[in-house]
Amino acid sequence: MYCEECGTKNVEGAKFCEACGAKMAIPAPKITVTEQKRAEQKTTEPEKSELPKTEPTKAEPVRTEPVNAVANTKQVPAKPPMKTWQKAAIVCAIGIIILIFAAFKMGQSYYSPEKVTKRYMSSVQKEDWKEAFSYLDIKKSKFINVNSFKEALSSELGYEKVKNFKVLQGIEKAGRTDKDSIGLTRNMKVYYISDNSSEQQDITVKLVKLKKKEFLVFNKWKVSPETLQVSDYSIAAPSGTELLVDGQKISAKNIESTEDGIDYYTIKSMLKGKHKVKITSPYIEDAEEEVYPEDGGYEDSLVNEITIKPDIVKGLIKQAEEDYTAIYKAAFEKKDFDSIKALFSSDKEVQSRIRQNYESLLGDMEHEDGTSITKLTLHDFSGEQEYVLYSSIFLQTFSMKVTCDYDYTSKNWWTGELEDQSDSNEDSYEVTYQLEGDKWVIASIYLNSIYYY
Structure with a gap:
C-alpha cells in the first residue's frame, strides 16, 4: 500500500502512514476484467422477451488482471499540535512590538x-x-x-x-x-x-x-538665541593700540575702517549683557569701560579718555629738545637734509614739507653778502603737551620754548666792513611726534629763522 499524501510504501492493512501520519485509504475489492464486463453488459442488456433469438457463440478466453478502485473523496490530515517554542516566539514578538510602541511614545514626549x-x-x-x-x-x-x-x-x-x-x-x-x-x-x-x-x-x-x-x-x-544675540557691534580704538573684549584680544582682521588715526573694529556676533572693553598699549594708560551691546551699536567713548603715560610724555619733551638741537647743529655745519632724515616720518609728503623748511634754515646760516652765524648755542628748553581735538593718540604735539644764543658777523652799514656781533633770543616752536612701529618720529615741526644784520 502506498500513501496518497507522501507516496511512502506501507504494509497491507495499515490505517495510518508510518511516515507522515496521514490516514490510509481503504482499498476496493479486486475484480477481474471479465466480471467487470459482465456487470456492464448486464446493465445494458434488454429484457429477454424483447431480444431476438440468435445462435450462441463461443466466448473467447479473456485475461484477467486485478484493478484497484479509486476513492471518490480525499480526506484532510489532522494538524499536529503547536510546539512550546513556537508559542514562546509569538509571545516575545508581541512583547517587543508593545515595547517599541511604548518607547516611541515616550520619545515623542x-x-x-x-x-x-x-x-x-x-x-x-x-x-x-x-x-x-x-x-x-x-x-x-x-x-x-x-x-x-x-x-x-x-x-x-x-x-x-x-x-x-x-x-x-x-x-x-x-x-x-x-x-x-x-x-x-x-x-x-x-x-x-x-x-x-x-x-x-x-x-x-x-x-x-x-x-x-x-x-x-x-x-x-x-x-533660538535671537533675543540674546547681537550682530555687527562696532568699537573704536586708536590705531596702534590693542582692543580687548572680556579679556579676549580683537584681531586686526576685525578692523572695518581707519580714519584720522582711529581703527573701527566690528564684532560680527556676540551675546547681549554686560561686557568689559579695554584699550591698552605700552605707551598709554589702560582705558576700560563696561558696555551693553545692541544690534548695530557703536562704542567710541573710550577714545576721548585715553592718555599717554607720563613717562612717555616726559621722554618726548626731552626728545623734542635733542631733535631741535640736532637740526640746528646740522644747519650750522651746512649739512644736507639727508643727514637728519631719520628724525622725521617716512611719509613722503612730511619729508618734502620739512625739507623745504630746513633748506630755508640753511640759508639763514650764511648770506650772500658774507655775513654768517659763527657760533650757535641752544639752551633752557621747556615744553608741555598740547591737546589736539580729534587727533590720534599716537600723534603727540608739544609746545616748546628755547633760548638761542648765537655769534655772527655783521656788515657795518657805514663802512661796509664785517664786524663780530652776538645776540640771544627766546623762541617757541611746536613739534608733533608720530609713532612709527616702536619709534617716535617728527611728523611736523616749526623751525625758527635766525635774524641778524
Whole structure:
C-alpha cells in the first residue's frame, strides 16, 4: 500500500502512514476484467422477451488482471499540535512590538517642544549654565560661550534668579536661513517668579525645529538665541593700540575702517549683557569701560579718555629738545637734509614739507653778502603737551620754548666792513611726534629763522 499524501510504501492493512501520519485509504475489492464486463453488459442488456433469438457463440478466453478502485473523496490530515517554542516566539514578538510602541511614545514626549523648554528652564532655575547653553541653536565662538550666555540671559531676566516657572505654548511658522533648520518654530510662553519678587513675570522662549532628528525618528528642537544675540557691534580704538573684549584680544582682521588715526573694529556676533572693553598699549594708560551691546551699536567713548603715560610724555619733551638741537647743529655745519632724515616720518609728503623748511634754515646760516652765524648755542628748553581735538593718540604735539644764543658777523652799514656781533633770543616752536612701529618720529615741526644784520 502506498500513501496518497507522501507516496511512502506501507504494509497491507495499515490505517495510518508510518511516515507522515496521514490516514490510509481503504482499498476496493479486486475484480477481474471479465466480471467487470459482465456487470456492464448486464446493465445494458434488454429484457429477454424483447431480444431476438440468435445462435450462441463461443466466448473467447479473456485475461484477467486485478484493478484497484479509486476513492471518490480525499480526506484532510489532522494538524499536529503547536510546539512550546513556537508559542514562546509569538509571545516575545508581541512583547517587543508593545515595547517599541511604548518607547516611541515616550520619545515623542521627551523630545517635544514643551519638554525641551521645561528642561531648558529647569537648568536656568538650577543655574546650571553649561547645560542651559547646550540647548541653544548657536555655535560656540570667542564671544559666544557659557560665561557670555550667563550674562546675556541674566540681563534678560533682570539679574534675578528663577524660583519657579510654568510653560505654555504657541506655534507659528517663520522663515529661517540656517541650513540646519526646516523653518518651523514654536514660541513657548514661560511664566516665572523670581526670588526677589512675588509678582509673576514672563519671557518667550523661541524653539527651532532642525532637520537633524534624534535617533533618526524624533524631531529635534533647539532654543533660538535671537533675543540674546547681537550682530555687527562696532568699537573704536586708536590705531596702534590693542582692543580687548572680556579679556579676549580683537584681531586686526576685525578692523572695518581707519580714519584720522582711529581703527573701527566690528564684532560680527556676540551675546547681549554686560561686557568689559579695554584699550591698552605700552605707551598709554589702560582705558576700560563696561558696555551693553545692541544690534548695530557703536562704542567710541573710550577714545576721548585715553592718555599717554607720563613717562612717555616726559621722554618726548626731552626728545623734542635733542631733535631741535640736532637740526640746528646740522644747519650750522651746512649739512644736507639727508643727514637728519631719520628724525622725521617716512611719509613722503612730511619729508618734502620739512625739507623745504630746513633748506630755508640753511640759508639763514650764511648770506650772500658774507655775513654768517659763527657760533650757535641752544639752551633752557621747556615744553608741555598740547591737546589736539580729534587727533590720534599716537600723534603727540608739544609746545616748546628755547633760548638761542648765537655769534655772527655783521656788515657795518657805514663802512661796509664785517664786524663780530652776538645776540640771544627766546623762541617757541611746536613739534608733533608720530609713532612709527616702536619709534617716535617728527611728523611736523616749526623751525625758527635766525635774524641778524
